[in-house]
Amino acid sequence: DAMVIQNPRYQVTQFGKPVTLSCSQTLNHNVMYWYQQKSSQAPKLLFHYYDKDFNNEADTPDNFQSRRPNTSFCFLDIRSPGLGDAAMYLCATSRDPGKTQYFGPGTRLLVL
Amino acid sequence: AQSVTQPDIHITVSEGASLELRCNYSYGATPYLFWYVQSPGQGLQLLLKYFSGDTLVQGIKGFEAEFKRSQSSFNLRKPSVHWSDAAEYFCAVGATSGTYKYIFGTGTRLKVLA
Numbered sequence: 001d002a003m004v005i006q007n008p009r010y011q012v013t014q015f016g017k018p019v020t021l022s023c024s025q026t027l028n029h030n031v032m033y034w035y036q037q038k039s040s041q042a043p044k045l046l047f048h049y050y051d052k053d054f055n056n057e058a059d060t061p062d063n064f065q066s067r068r069p070n071t072s073f074c075f076l077d078i079r080s081p082g083l084g085d086a087a088m089y090l091c092a093t094s095r096d097p098g099k100t101q102y103f104g105p106g107t108r109l110l111v112l
Numbered sequence: 113a114q115s116v117t118q119p120d121i122h123i124t125v126s127e128g129a130s131l132e133l134r135c136n137y138s139y140g141a142t143p144y145l146f147w148y149v150q151s152p153g154q155g156l157q158l159l160l161k162y163f164s165g166d167t168l169v170q171g172i173k174g175f176e177a178e179f180k181r182s183q184s185s186f187n188l189r190k191p192s193v194h195w196s197d198a199a200e201y202f203c204a205v206g207a208t209s210g211t212y213k214y215i216f217g218t219g220t221r222l223k224v225l226a
Contacts, residue, residue: 006155042202042216043156090155097212098144103155 003027004104006091012110013081021076021107023091031097032074034066035090037106043090049074050097078109086111114139116205118217125193126225133188133220135203144206145186146214147177151199159201162186173197198224 005024013019023032031050035043047056049068063085065077078085088108092101115138125131137143144163148156160171167179177188186203203217 004155040219040221042218045213088153092156098206098208100146100158100161101214102158103148105155106153108153 004091004093004102006089006104006107008107009105010108010110012112013078014112015083016080019078019081019109021078021089021091021109023074023076023104024072025091025093026072027093027095027102028071029093029095029102030071031094031099032068033092033094033101034064034074034076035092037088037090039087046076081109081111083111085109114143114205114207114213114215116203116215116217118201118203118220120220121218122221122223124223124225127195128192131188131190131193131197131222133201133203133222135186135188135217137184137186137203137205139184139205139207141208142181143208145177145179146204146206147171147175147186147188148202148204149173149199150202150219156202159188193222193224195224195226198222 007022033048034046037043046060063079068074088106090106091104094101117136146161147159150156159175160169162169162179169177175190179186200219200221202219204214206214
């Protein structure tokens, strides 16, 4: 089945230690998104790629970076995680901007 | 600016009872409208979507939603709730031009009593 896959499902890191979260998709969609979701809150868009074009949200901290080496994969890099970065990180894809977004299962990040 | 309001933070219903979750939006034109469900520790699953056409939209798991332009609403309904429907429900508005971003509501947490 075509799908959005996120690895790992759970990630524990130390304060200030860089961490990378992975997302892959078999839908061949043009757009890939990264959201941050804290407990009992709505998902918050961090950035998205439309093909190779990177689009950063204005309020996304510089601590968060992303890479999309090819259509199928997208990575979220957190350069120096702080305690406030502990959250669920959701990857989503859509065929084109504005079209239906399909979400992966998420990666829960814990910062010690 | 776009906005989405889900007035009910928590809703509790008995199993077998009917359900309606409210969603109101603010947008300059007819937006794309979505309902997603999220079980604890999971990602978001698409229940249904509205782009245009018939204002009553059928989704998965027995859910439906009705787009009412005059009320700027897109309420989610289910005639008979099952215990497995307990989850968080998010309404989202998608811009049809410009940034094409989703705006999510704050979510409604559904509890189902046996």
